[in-house]
Structure formats: C-alpha cells, structure tokens
Amino acid sequence: MQLEENRKDLQKLRLEKPESVLTMYLNTDPSDPDQQGGEWKIQLKNSLSSFENYLKQSDEKEELKKFKKVREKVENFMKENQKNLKKSVIIFASSDESIWFAEILQMRVETIVYWQETPVLEQLDKLYEAFPKVGIVLVQQNQVKTIEAELGAILETKHYELDIDTEDWRQFAGPPSAEAGIGRSGKKVQTDQFDKRFEANQKRWYKSLAPSLDKLAKDHQWQKIYLAGEKGEADDLASYMQKEIDSISHQNILEHDEHEVIEKVIG
Known part of the structure; x- marks a missing residue:
C-alpha cells in the first residue's frame, strides 16, 4: 500500500x-x-x-x-x-x-x-x-524486529539478530532463531554465559544497531515510531536512536502476532 x-x-x-x-x-x-x-x-x-x-x-x-x-x-x-x-x-x-x-x-x-x-x-x-505510516521496533535481548504499518495494515517486517561470533547484527527474512546466543559457527552458547555476556555488552551492541533503525525510519518515512521491550533493553535502544520515539512500551512482545502487536502498542 x-x-x-x-x-x-x-x-x-x-x-x-x-x-x-x-x-x-x-x-x-x-x-x-x-x-x-x-x-x-x-x-x-x-x-x-x-x-x-x-x-x-x-x-x-x-x-x-x-x-x-x-x-x-x-x-x-x-x-x-x-x-x-x-x-x-x-x-x-x-x-x-x-x-x-x-x-x-x-x-x-x-x-x-x-x-x-x-x-x-x-x-x-x-x-x-x-493511523499514519508507523514503525514499531520490538527488542528482545539479541533480537530486534521492526513492523511497518499504515492504516493498521502491515506493509513490511524485518528481523535483526546479533551474531555472537562477529558481533554484527544480521538482517534476515522469516522468524528469528529460537535459540538465543547462536553464533556464525552454529554453536550454542550456554544461556547463563550468554546472558552475562549480553548484559555486559548490551549498550554497545544496541548502539551499533541504532543507525540502521534510524536509516530505515528515514528511508521509509515513518511518521511515528513505537518501541517495545523489557525496560532496560527498550530504554537503552531508544536512547541511541536519533529519531524521536513517540512511545516506549515496557512489554516483551517480539514473538507475538504482528496484528496483536499493533493493537497492544498503538491501541
């Protein structure tokens, strides 16, 4: 549309x-x-x-x-x-x-x-x-999902996942990996080990992703931006984005149905 x-x-x-x-x-x-x-x-x-x-x-x-x-x-x-x-x-x-x-x-x-x-x-x-064109950014630890919608209709979704080996954010089609902490080698990092590593590097890793999200918002002319995730994660990611965030919602809904997300975040 x-x-x-x-x-x-x-x-x-x-x-x-x-x-x-x-x-x-x-x-x-x-x-x-x-x-x-x-x-x-x-x-x-x-x-x-x-x-x-x-x-x-x-x-x-x-x-x-x-x-x-x-x-x-x-x-x-x-x-x-x-x-x-x-x-x-x-x-x-x-x-x-x-x-x-x-x-x-x-x-x-x-x-x-x-x-x-x-x-x-x-x-x-x-x-x-x-209901203008909006961008919804969902963050869940090392996974980020964007939903672009207009008049309540979903135009496009993008998924980003942090590659633990390279420390780069990969954009890909389809649902995010079910396994947290998967690197390029395909070897799973132990959950507690991954959690500690992510907590130590969270701000730096979110800061590296923020410019890509800003560019997406600019190129696609998002008129409003909504961000949702656990409090620390959502607030950190929002703080590194240059684009104004219209609303931050402290709820973990990255894996929810896109239409359900729109209703929860925008209302």
Missing part, C-alpha cells in the same frame, strides 16, 4: 461525464452488532443497484456501460477476498481505469458509496490522520 502517493492521485482526480469514480467505504466488522449476519453484502448490493437503476432511468447509456464495468470489478474483489475481510474495505475505482485503490483494513468505517466525478476522501483522510 503506497497510501500517500494514492492520496495525492485521488486528490487531483477530476473526471468529466460519462466518466466517474466509485468511492466505497464498507463496514465489514464482524464484531459490529449491525454486521452479525454479513449485512454488508446487502448494503453493497443495494447501493450499487441504486446507481445502476438511476443511470438506466436517466438513459445515460455510455455512463451505465462504464458503471457496470466498475461494479463487476468491485464485486469480483469482494468475492475473491470474502474470507480475508477484517473491519472495513475502502475502494476507489474510476471508470477510465486510471485509479484502482482497494484495501482491507483493521479500522471500522461508516458504510457509504458514491458515484460521481470526484472521489470522496473525508473518511480516508480522517483514518490517515489517526
């Missing part, structure tokens, strides 16, 4: 009839009492049908043709993603195919659908103000 670029494109979009853009904010939150039976399906169908009927009655044949193509694309997206829905779906779809923005989000929206020459951005803008 490249939201900022998409927002700029949407803000500039001005079409002329018979071209139009469909704006859809759809509440699909299963925890909402009004959505217990999947009422969003009926709401979506009724909204789209009302526009189609209006265009038929107005005898806007060219616009009706374009609307039907957009409707088919929207309905296909909802059908394909029905099992992946969370709290809401936002779609912007222009009839000239210059804009297609479809996102499944963790935040609830008010259901409303528009078909007009310009997109309706009020709800999107409010969501973006409340």
Whole structure:
C-alpha cells in the first residue's frame, strides 16, 4: 500500500461525464452488532443497484456501460477476498481505469458509496490522520524486529539478530532463531554465559544497531515510531536512536502476532 502517493492521485482526480469514480467505504466488522449476519453484502448490493437503476432511468447509456464495468470489478474483489475481510474495505475505482485503490483494513468505517466525478476522501483522510505510516521496533535481548504499518495494515517486517561470533547484527527474512546466543559457527552458547555476556555488552551492541533503525525510519518515512521491550533493553535502544520515539512500551512482545502487536502498542 503506497497510501500517500494514492492520496495525492485521488486528490487531483477530476473526471468529466460519462466518466466517474466509485468511492466505497464498507463496514465489514464482524464484531459490529449491525454486521452479525454479513449485512454488508446487502448494503453493497443495494447501493450499487441504486446507481445502476438511476443511470438506466436517466438513459445515460455510455455512463451505465462504464458503471457496470466498475461494479463487476468491485464485486469480483469482494468475492475473491470474502474470507480475508477484517473491519472495513475502502475502494476507489474510476471508470477510465486510471485509479484502482482497494484495501482491507483493521479500522471500522461508516458504510457509504458514491458515484460521481470526484472521489470522496473525508473518511480516508480522517483514518490517515489517526493511523499514519508507523514503525514499531520490538527488542528482545539479541533480537530486534521492526513492523511497518499504515492504516493498521502491515506493509513490511524485518528481523535483526546479533551474531555472537562477529558481533554484527544480521538482517534476515522469516522468524528469528529460537535459540538465543547462536553464533556464525552454529554453536550454542550456554544461556547463563550468554546472558552475562549480553548484559555486559548490551549498550554497545544496541548502539551499533541504532543507525540502521534510524536509516530505515528515514528511508521509509515513518511518521511515528513505537518501541517495545523489557525496560532496560527498550530504554537503552531508544536512547541511541536519533529519531524521536513517540512511545516506549515496557512489554516483551517480539514473538507475538504482528496484528496483536499493533493493537497492544498503538491501541
């Protein structure tokens, strides 16, 4: 999701009839009492049908043709993603195919659908103000994980682990090693021995990682940074980062599910 670029494109979009853009904010939150039976399906169908009927009655044949193509694309997206829905779906779809923005989000929206020459951005803008692009840094002794999220959706995760042999932080894909104190040789350091060594070198090792985290935050344009970990570890890592930390949470949640982390850290 490249939201900022998409927002700029949407803000500039001005079409002329018979071209139009469909704006859809759809509440699909299963925890909402009004959505217990999947009422969003009926709401979506009724909204789209009302526009189609209006265009038929107005005898806007060219616009009706374009609307039907957009409707088919929207309905296909909802059908394909029905099992992946969370709290809401936002779609912007222009009839000239210059804009297609479809996102499944963790935040609830008010259901409303528009078909007009310009997109309706009020709800999107409010969501973006409340949930901008953020970076969450999780620290757990010799392991650090970053989660980049926007509008509550996870964009990217990175893992760093300290190589005990080289004293370098390695970045890698996939979950961190289950064994603390594994070096390049693959030989496990005894836990108590590793704990003592890490405690003695913690500040120096965190200081060596901090510039990489600062660069990541700058390059990816994080608007807010949250840091979580045991008190001593989180506070030490935060003290070496040049970027401002918006919130430090003293909880060890590096191995938790990413969406759970977002709820715990950001709320």
